[in-house]
Amino acid sequence: MGRRSRLHIPQAPARPGDRPDFSYLETSPAGAVARPNIDATCQEIEPISAALIRVLGDDDSAVGPWNPQLGPEDLRTGLRHMLMTRIFDERMLRMQRQGKISFYLKSTGEEAVSVAQAMALRPSDMLFPSYRNQGLFFARGCNPVELMCQCLSNTGDMCKGRQLPVLYHWKEGNIFTIAGNLAIQAPNAVGWAMAAAIKDEDNIAATWLGDGSTAEADFHNALLFASVYQAPVVINVTNNQWAISTFQAFAGGDRGPFSTRGLGLGVPGLRVDGNDFLAVHGVTQWAAERARTGAGPTLVELVTYRASAHSTSDDPSRYRPDSEWDDWPLGDPIERLKKHLLALGEWSERQHHALQSELEENFKTAWQEALGFGTLTQGPQLSPDSMFDDVFKEMPPHLAKQRQLLRKTES
Amino acid sequence: MNMVQALNSAMDNMLERDPNVVLMGQDIGYFGGVFRCTQGLQGKYGEHRVLDTPIAEGGMVGTAIGMAVNGLRPVVEIQFADYIYPAIDQIVSQLARLRHRSAGSFWAPVTIRAPCGGGIRGGQTHSQSPESLFTHICGIKVVMPSNPYDAKGLLISAIEDDDPVLFLEPKRLYNGPFDGDPDKPAVGWGEHPHGEVPEDHYGLPLGIAKTVTQGDAVTILTYGTMVHVCVAAARALGVSADIIDVCTMAPLDTDTIAKSVQRTGRCVIAHEATRFSGFGAELAATVQEECFWHLNAPIQRVAGWDTPYPHAFEWSYFPGQNRVIAALKVALES
Ligand SMILES: Cc1ncc(C[n+]2csc(CCOP(=O)(O)OP(=O)(O)O)c2C)c(N)n1
Numbered sequence: 001m002g003r004r005s006r007l008h009i010p011q012a013p014a015r016p017g018d019r020p021d022f023s024y025l026e027t028s029p030a031g032a033v034a035r036p037n038i039d040a041t042c043q044e045i046e047p048i049s050a051a052l053i054r055v056l057g058d059d060d061s062a063v064g065p066w067n068p069q070l071g072p073e074d075l076r077t078g079l080r081h082m083l084m085t086r087i088f089d090e091r092m093l094r095m096q097r098q099g100k101i102s103f104y105l106k107s108t109g110e111e112a113v114s115v116a117q118a119m120a121l122r123p124s125d126m127l128f129p130s131y132r133n134q135g136l137f138f139a140r141g142c143n144p145v146e147l148m149c150q151c152l153s154n155t156g157d158m159c160k161g162r163q164l165p166v167l168y169h170w171k172e173g174n175i176f177t178i179a180g181n182l183a184i185q186a187p188n189a190v191g192w193a194m195a196a197a198i199k200d201e202d203n204i205a206a207t208w209l210g211d212g213s214t215a216e217a218d219f220h221n222a223l224l225f226a227s228v229y230q231a232p233v234v235i236n237v238t239n240n241q242w243a244i245s246t247f248q249a250f251a252g253g254d255r256g257p258f259s260t261r262g263l264g265l266g267v268p269g270l271r272v273d274g275n276d277f278l279a280v281h282g283v284t285q286w287a288a289e290r291a292r293t294g295a296g297p298t299l300v301e302l303v304t305y306r307a308s309a310h311s312t313s314d315d316p317s318r319y320r321p322d323s324e325w326d327d328w329p330l331g332d333p334i335e336r337l338k339k340h341l342l343a344l345g346e347w348s349e350r351q352h353h354a355l356q357s358e359l360e361e362n363f364k365t366a367w368q369e370a371l372g373f374g375t376l377t378q379g380p381q382l383s384p385d386s387m388f389d390d391v392f393k394e395m396p397p398h399l400a401k402q403r404q405l406l407r408k409t410e411s
Numbered sequence: 412m413n414m415v416q417a418l419n420s421a422m423d424n425m426l427e428r429d430p431n432v433v434l435m436g437q438d439i440g441y442f443g444g445v446f447r448c449t450q451g452l453q454g455k456y457g458e459h460r461v462l463d464t465p466i467a468e469g470g471m472v473g474t475a476i477g478m479a480v481n482g483l484r485p486v487v488e489i490q491f492a493d494y495i496y497p498a499i500d501q502i503v504s505q506l507a508r509l510r511h512r513s514a515g516s517f518w519a520p521v522t523i524r525a526p527c528g529g530g531i532r533g534g535q536t537h538s539q540s541p542e543s544l545f546t547h548i549c550g551i552k553v554v555m556p557s558n559p560y561d562a563k564g565l566l567i568s569a570i571e572d573d574d575p576v577l578f579l580e581p582k583r584l585y586n587g588p589f590d591g592d593p594d595k596p597a598v599g600w601g602e603h604p605h606g607e608v609p610e611d612h613y614g615l616p617l618g619i620a621k622t623v624t625q626g627d628a629v630t631i632l633t634y635g636t637m638v639h640v641c642v643a644a645a646r647a648l649g650v651s652a653d654i655i656d657v658c659t660m661a662p663l664d665t666d667t668i669a670k671s672v673q674r675t676g677r678c679v680i681a682h683e684a685t686r687f688s689g690f691g692a693e694l695a696a697t698v699q700e701e702c703f704w705h706l707n708a709p710i711q712r713v714a715g716w717d718t719p720y721p722h723a724f725e726w727s728y729f730p731g732q733n734r735v736i737a738a739l740k741v742a743l744e745s
């Protein structure tokens with residue numbers, strides 16, 4: 001009998017009841033991957049595009065050419081913002097469980113991605129995040145009260161009650177409005193970057209999307225336009241292994257790393273240990289400088305793990321082993337940076353505890369302040385009237401009429 | 412059964428009796444779907460018939476068309492109707508037109524299932540009712556059930572139909588009927604007569620509207636979640652309403668609609684989708700054409716406001732009983 005084609009059905013490495021299995025993950029020792037020149041060609045970069053760039057070694061030291069050589073002050077700032085992100089996520093999850101907010105979505109385990117990347121970019125660079133990049137807001141100095149008010153859809157909400165919790169924006173901080181639709185922001189980032197080039201400005205754009213989201217055509221549109229016009233943009237794929245219940249192999253992750261997706265288009269790729277704060281910083285700095293100096297776009301894959309549920313609507317124990325996070329070979333980004341600072345003698349357990357309590361205290365105060373602006377059901381309320389604002393710049397007559405009708409039926 | 416179980420049962424029946432039926436969608440296989448509509452089906456029928464897919468709606472519908480052209484009968488789940496837009500070109504330019512442009516040589520019996528509608532605090536990307544975008548396309552049928560019994564029968568007919576069908580599932584009704592009052596305790600389908608769903612295969616014809624309550628003072632044309640809101644509103648007002656569940660928006664059962672309005676002389680149209688160019692406009696035009704000389708009052712439309720679905724003001728946005736009652740009063744008094 002002749003051979004026949006048969007569909008390949010990608011498999012998750014482990015399901016509930018199985019032992020976690022990360023043998024598929026290809027890593028490399030810290031310091032092992034070469035750092036090409038900023039203006040190297042895609043062909044010159046290609047040999048390292050699939051290798052995992054790491055800086056923090058098992059002995060907690062920082063090694064190799066990708067070490068961004070940050071001073072202890074910067075390292076402590078990074079640690080602070082990652083810890084802020086984690087504690088904020090924990091608190092907001094609790095608030096959702098208590099019914100104070102309708103929905104929440106954590107970034108636990110992925111804090112280094114947003115925090116280190118925001119630190120490696122300039123404040124004037126424009127960010128086009130996904131919904132799992134809350135660290136960008138902390139690293140750029142957004143007041144947590146603003147984020148809390150958004151989650152509460154209250155009178156202090158930047159979105160005026162129009163968006164699901166976590167779908168923030170921050171105009172002053174140059175962070176674009178987050179869409180629920182996956183990958184949709186990626187071509188927008190490329191367009192923003194093209195405009196910067198057209199206007200002869202040296203700001204760049206950065207965008208983030210998940211492993212699962214790379215399946216969408218918009219990811220490929222973004223790569224293509226970035227390639228054709230050599231737009232000053234950094235396209236980041238946060239590969240946290242899962243897209244809800246779907247393993248990253250369903251986005252083609254078992255056919256080669258996401259970092260190599262642009263090679264056929266001449267978009268160089270770098271694959272980085274996403275839980276290594278220093279490596280993420282070093283790689284982002286490289287890609288940003290490349291874009292800023294006219295050497296073109298970069299695709300960065302950040303290898304990390306989604307430690308918590310997809311969202312408060314999700315129960316991951318139905319589709320993956322509970323203990324996967326404990327076995328994740330790249331560890332916890334906060335622990336790793338903390339140990340590095342301890343090894344440098346620039347941090348102590350006492351300081352760490354103090355920082356933790358300080359942040360928890362701060363968030364407690366911030367939450368009280370946010371509650372002062374109301375919740376979905378209590379305290380001051382936004383006027384439902386306001387939903388008719390901003391559909392257009394000027395309200396057309398049919399909307400004014402509907403607003404009138406709403407007032408009548410609600411009174 | 413609740414609506415989720417009824418849909419599951421429909422797909423189970425079809426997978427069992429027709430080896431060409433395959434299911435495709437995000438998180439539908441091992442996990443059983445984010446709303447659990449396909450729970451257990453991959454275990455029963457295997458990974459080659461219940462396919463988890465990449466997150467690419469255009470790719471999902473595009474490949475489903477290819478499979479259908481090659482003899483399969485794919486049922487594609489779009490995780491939320493709000494995420495159908497990446498597939499729009501495949502639906503509009505291929506799926507709906509294959510038969511016509513190839514003069515009947517090619518066609519693609521694809522069913523696209525998509526949870527729609529609000530009332531679950533989902534914000535603007537988990538609440539939309541995009542039916543009128545698709546009723547405007549020639550060559551695709553558009554269906555929306557309002558209870559488990561209809562959901563199963565209509566889904567089976569949709570899958571068996573040789574034309575493509577967009578099958579919209581009002582997710583607020585998955586676990587129980589909903590009369591528009593979010594403060595009332597939730598009720599399940601257990602007590603409802605249409606929660607009684609046979610395990611066995613049965614079809615309900617597409618293109619046929621159903622009379623939900625009979626009355627002679629006014630006709631209410633509606634579908635999906637709003638069927639239950641309208642029944643409650645008419646009851647609250649104590650009006651004898653002929654409430655028609657449109658069930659299939661395209662092709663439309665003009666006969667049932669015309670007969671009712673010709674008898675009552677008054678008509679209120681209610682849907683959750685935004686009003687401007689909403690499906691209610693087509694219904695109103697149809698009633699005007701068929702019943703103009705019988706009308707005693709202007710046709711009234713109740714709909715979502717012409718804004719995106721707001722997270723905080725879900726219940727100001729949702730066309731609840733108050734708005735239906737206000738429209739009924741105008742229709743009855745003029
Ligand atoms: C266009 C579109 N299709 C489907 C969804 C539903 N959905 C929301 S999140 C998600 C998984 C995304 O996974 P990934 O891109 O890996 O990001 P992660 O959640 O892991 O950060 C899906 C399928 C959506 N939001 N948008």
Ligand SMILES: [Mg+2]
Binds near residue numbers: 212239
């Ligand atoms: Mg993911």
